[in-house]
Amino acid sequence: MPDLQQPDTQQYDVIIIGSGAAGLTAALVLAERAKVLVLSKGQLDSGSTAWAQGGIAAVLDSGDTFEDHIRDTMVAGAGLNRRETVEFVIEQAPRAIKRLIDLGVPFNTEQGALHLTREGGHSHRRIVHVDDATGWAVQTALLKAAGDNPNITMRSNMVAIDLIRDRNAVDPEGGQSIWGVYALDTGIGHVEALTAKATILATGGAGRTYLFSTAPSGATGDGIAMAWRAGCRISNMEFMQFHPTCLYNLDVKNFLITEAVRGEGGILKLPPDAGAEAGKRFMPDFDERMELAPRDIVARAIDHEIKRLGLDYVHLDISHKPPEFVREHFPTIYERLLGLGIDMTKEPIPVVPAQHYTCGGVRVDLKGQTDLPGLYAIGECSESGLHGANRLASNSLLECFVFGDSSAHDILTRFDTLRAPPPIRPWDESRVTAPDEEVVIKQNWTEIRRFMWNYVGIVRTDKRMERAANRIRLLLEEVDEYYGNFRVTKDLIELRNLLKTADLIVRSARRRKESRGLHYNADYPQIDPVARDTVLAP
Template sequence: MEPTANYQCDVLIIGSGAAGLTTALLLADHANVIVLSKGPLTEGSTFYAQGGIAAVFDESDSIESHVEDTLVAGAGLCDPAVVEYTARNARDSLQWLIDAGVGFDRVPGGSDEEPQYHLNREGGHSHRRILHAADATGRAVQTTLLDKVIEHPNIQLLERYNAVDLITGKHINKPKGCYGAYIWNRQHEQVETVAAGCVVLATGGASKVYQYTSNPDIASGDGIAMAWRAGCSVTNMEFNQFHPTCLYHPNAQSFLLTEALRGEGALLKRPDGSRFMPDFHADAELAPRDVVARAIDFEMKRLGADCMYLDISHKDKAFLLEHFPTIYQKCLSVGIDMATQPIPVVPAAHYTCGGITTGLDASTDLPRLYAVGEVAYTGLHGANRMASNSLLECLVFARAAAESIIKQRQQFTIEARLPAWDESQVGNSDEEVVIQHNWHELRLFMWDYVGIVRTTKRLERALHRIELLQREIHDYYANFRVSNNLLELRNLVQVAELIVRSAMQRKESRGLHYTLDYPDKSATPTPTRLTPQQTPAA
């Protein structure tokens, strides 16, 4: 008889950011839920999100305008129905957060019954529609949701657990579907099992595949890789957003400088103090992120400069302290007073616009498996994500997933008898340095060959190296016990392959995918979809 799972639940949610915690709270009155957190509960992309969340709150703004701005930013590859659905559900989703206790900044003159919120404007938006909590919106959202989750009796939190792989029908001789997951207990260094009626992937993106990233270390594409191995398709993996402005300083790795700075008048300058964005786009500093990132990259390469500069020193110090306290203190901690001097900046990998293919209810190709947030491709972002639509997507599609699961929960029976993880034939690794070497090699060649500007030859070189790495990792994975670094490396290499194969299929330059071999846009663009059955094994 197969052993009983270590844990059982109606819904297993893998990921503890805005997408995972929102889904958990919306489900918890109807089902018992387990939330898996890979690291500390506050360590994720949500916690570090600075800018805010887009929704129409201003009377001069409109849902139609939000839709149009998103479609323009997505460079012809957004799904209009999904954009419309998201924009129309934005305000209700934000109100749910407000009711939960998130303290968005207000302007004087409102009341508790009719508050007036301070709205930022960011690149790509034609109106001020960004609700924010100073410059630490993600922290406010994460901590508020986490407090609610901790209090709820139907939610169990498993902290410091890696998801290893999804358990599907083929593992247990059952119909096609997802029945749980193998998880790695980092404290006890052992693989355990969770049996679940259904599983929600909310693991975030894959920007750790690049050498320079604004994301925390846990953004290693785990959900995308696991879903791919389980048979799910992925879409638009070639579109990786590089945030134009990360602080360039050896003591400030991965510190992002929010687009709201440029929304409030910050200017991008060359080392000699001259502006350059008016040379690249009519909207100058408020151009879409892909345009700004390419412009900075171009100027750095043209001038042989290590960085460009973001200057908001013309603003009053009191204004900066009120609106950007976190950034001000961070810059000050490395010797930069943004009130009197420009801030050195470089682009860095920031957001995965593609992901696991999902429907409007957040369902995937695999029955009983959902995907919410950055891990998913909904069709909202197209070829480029517009600023502050990401946390919005988490909220809107968490609600869609929860509604779908509640409707179907009676069909999601729990298969408690699951095969245990077999590590009887493996031993402990005595060469952890091999993993570290492969890790650094992967991130470096992805940055060099599959970064802001690409060519066919660069992509071919990257794929060749990925194939070699995959063979090494497969041998390593088969012979040694799992570890955090090995699991993340295995997933990152898989995601790297998907990014490269997607990029090789797109014979044009569009949005975040810019290739010197095909600099023009296609007249008939379509999303790039890969399925495990159709993709050659590397």
């Protein structure tokens, strides 16, 4: 890990909120001309990037084509993708991989060429990877490069509260521009007004809105909620991706079994508790692509079998492959499972679906620009049109690199014309007191995640979503009252954002009167002939 540079009194040109793949990619490009401040809510490597096991999708094999990758992405996205975005990202993919290689990411090779694996929904082998810990390798390389760059300052344990708007200026002019962020330094408990000519949200997704999620604890929808409060449109929040295969273990939470296990021959079977059907391979009953079907289909199939038979989990079995093959391709998973008493070379892995990725978010264009001047959103907090109604496996890191690059270049193109921020009013704590009942925050957090899982999960109904909306309405009043009377803490900020994100998910889901991609409503099982985005405006 690089040493953190200490904050100083210099004026930053760009503030980036988030230190994952998207944020650091943008920072490295911007640092050619700009002074950049990168803020991380926790430690610099605590975001979703470091957790990514699978890899990065790119057309690198002679038998593959951009058109094939585009088609696979559009099929997985159930036709809701914006084609210009899909083309833009996929055509930039080989260049993004080359930049990562130049940064020292040690991608796996075979006979002198990059080793490519295949995952669900892909028609070719096109996933570059570093064993089964690609995200960690990418995060490490990006952090080293950023830490070595004198134009990049990185600050950890800085919790963004709200974006600084024109109305926060000492002399407001009535505009809509964004000038930075109010952020809590959790080390000293002080809120700072951090200003810049441009601000980039790279805050990740909202997985912690759900009870079971593969996302890190900080994935509370912060960027999405802040952008909404500032006046940005939010789109397609009903499309929350559930990964089909999260390890089922009561002592170990949120351990993902990568898509690549199925891509390399893993089979889904019913466990011994299924009685007469024990050992049955069930995916052929749901899709001709079987285990290589897109994630939404596989997750619903597992959910169906678990509910139909009253199971706790199903089995993912790759023990029919040679032991050395399994250990070579999945060393991290193998060692972790072995420590839990599961030898995946000899026995199946118990798995259940869990929330995995936020496909909706802040609506942006090909440059990552939001509706507000001076504000960009990139990576999982954004809705660029790449993923549509369901993200194709290993397109997420790719989106981070491409939009990190495009947003930074857009800022640099207009760099000489960007206005300096006006004088901004400091954070006002004159009318609040220290929180008196932290248990309120913990209780509300648990309640939100539980009713979102039960009512707005893999399979939804109008009645379930109505119940969720009623609970959210009451909680919004309670949390707003609490927020207005007490000093902010990390937990309170996250609860406020988590609840607003849950509200946006439910509002979006109730508007969609069809079942498309990741959104399955049992009351509307059909798919409409015309694909339409769900766009919410403040």
